[in-house]
Amino acid sequence: MRFSRMLLPTLREAPADAEVISHRLMIRAGMIRKVAAGIYNLLPLGLRVIQKVEGIVRSEMNRAGGQEVMMPLVLPAELWKESGRWEEYGKELLRLQDRHGREFCLGPTHEEIITDMVRGTLRSYRDLPKNIYQIQTKFRDEIRPRFGLMRGREFIMKDAYSFHADDDSAEKEYRNMYDAYSRIFDRCGLSFRAVEAETGTIGGRFSHEFMVLAETGEDAIATCNSCDYAANTERAQTRQPEKKAAIPSDLKAVEAVRTPGKKSVEDVSAFLKVTPARFIKTLIYETDKGIVAALVRGDHELNEFKLKRELDLAFARLAGEQKVREATKAPSGFAGPIGLDVKIYADFSVRGMSGAVTGANESDTHFVNVCAERDFKADYADLRVVRDGDVCPRCSGTLRIKRGIEVGHIFKLGTKYSEKMGATFLDEQGKSRPIVMGCYGIGIGRTAAASIEQNHDESGIIWPKPLSPFACEVVPVNVKDEGTVKAAEALYSALNDAGIDCLLDDRDERAGVKFKDADLIGIPVRVAVGERNLKEGMVEIKERKHAEVKLVKVSEAAEEVRRLAGRS
RNA sequence: CGGGGCGUGGCUCAGCUUGGUAGAGCACCGCGUUCGGGACGCGGGGGUCGGAGGUUCGAAUCCUCUCGCCCCGACCA
Secondary structure (H helix, E strand, C coil), rough: HHHCCCCCCCCCCCCCCCCCHHHHHHCCCEEEEEEEEEEEECCCCHHHHHHHHHHHHHHHHHHHHCCEECCCEEHHHHHHHCHHHHCCCCHCCCCCEEECCCCEECCCCCCCHHHHCCCCCCHHHHHHHEEEEEEEEEECCCCCCCCCEEECCCEEEEEEEEEEHHHHHHHHHHHHHHHHHHHHHHHHHCCCCEECCHHHHHHCCCEEEEEEHHHHHHHHEEEECCCEEECCCCCCCCCCCCCCCCCCCHHHHHEEEEEECCCHHHHHHHHHHHCHEEEECCCCCCCCCEEEEEEEEEECEEHHHHHHHHHHHCCEEECCCCCHHHHHHCCCCCCCCCCCCCCEEEHHHCCCCEEEEECCCCCCEEEECCHHHHHHHCCCECCCCCCCCCCCCCCCCEEEEEEEEEEEEEEEECCCCHHCCCCCEECCCCCCEEEEECCCCCCCCCCCCCHHHHHHCCCEEECCCCCCCCCCEEEEEECCCCCHHHHHHHHHHHHHHCCCCEEEEECCHHHHHHHHHEEEECCCCEEECCCCHHHEEEEEEEEEECCCCCEEHHHHHHHHHHHHHHHC
């Protein structure tokens, strides 16, 4: 490909609204252009990268036994009503009507459609298992799209669905996909971790997320420094105390103290000169099972996912001022477990606390010298968000919190969709049973963006070879010099003939401009052809990821490029 | 949905407070000099100042409405 003929508008500056590095570089490198919030044009260079990711995903999915299909983007409401998600999914589901007033939505994911496709056709245990996937545009009306392709509203996703006669088979496929995903992200040249994760609205019992480690990641993950435990902090656990704590013998009686206007743990802590770790924080939650109180240590944070799972709740939200007053007979900020007339759940870390501070359920008042075991009753559970430095739940190692970008997610769906939508098969006994399902997604654009987050420097992108839009770039330093052009063209042809996808910067630009652009778009191997070295019969070869350049004989350049570009 | 901010040429932004009929840098076109890390000089093209209405002799500038975008939070997962 010739640079001069390519739609490749590089930019010296990035638009003001591009915040993260991958977004800025994608725009500056002429890969993407914004059309609307969270909606982008993919320019030729961007599309090439997307296609590289797709190619890797496709080959590994096929290798793992998947079959590619293509489902529609516009989906009829009826299917979503069948699964119940028409109501459940909320505003992220972009709904629309056709000219007859029939309801449709843009597909944010395709469980319903594939279940519909398969029911009635997979009728026998002999038809199972199957793994069907597609690489397709999805639409989610994200509340706050940002970071370019990282969190767009319209985005390309590979979604696979598997169908099984029983849990064992589904379990096996889950492992199979886990391995396939690991190979995919390995081949993409990404540094990643598979972590235990929450399942969200997709449903299912457990799942793994594939996280690319990057500072700018939107998710926090906890990883053990000595075993292979890794989990999203939405789910991550820590080692819990095993039994009841003893009540210290020298314990003082509970005493009420005035704390006028001091509501937050921080304020009261400063006022009473007691560290937040000595506080018991009481959070009043409104849930589908009524009002409950959740207790965590003052310096800890409640994990709502854990609360919901522990109490088997459909929803839970922090109660508003009104509900807090009803439950505690006090303004918010003074809630405490003593004398509280709602069900109380407390994190394990609260159990051993004594000499603690809590709210007194009375305006401007707190209790001191509170002892958990002595002064109130609570059900103890794992309810808090883990912190950096916590103990690993599996071994005695230490948990470290890192940031990650979720590029893949695999779920065991079970029979959630097949039951609701009547996707059944006949087993060996001729008995009708719901098909057991799994689903497996990869964000294609996000994977490309994550790669940039992980591979760049001040000058621009540094593509790992498998994702690079071109294998190499040939830069004739001065196109007004005949010898230079001749040598560059010859090399370009030789490389093309050798099957090496090559970009030739044939623009009549100054050397500096071309080198800057070459660094920006980040092709792994660059060959500079210039008068100076040509005199000695040499060209200069440089790898984007290394600073050094080396001079190679013109006659050996193609072979050297092939050697460098071929290896990953 | 709440709070804050921004819409001026392809990009980055100034001008707005205190109305007087639109600017700079980069990019683009022409000529010349230059030519291995974002050159320089001269000349040039390009903007309904997001849109609509209003105030005014006169609006990018003041007022009202509206659309779009961004940030923080809530929400969602």
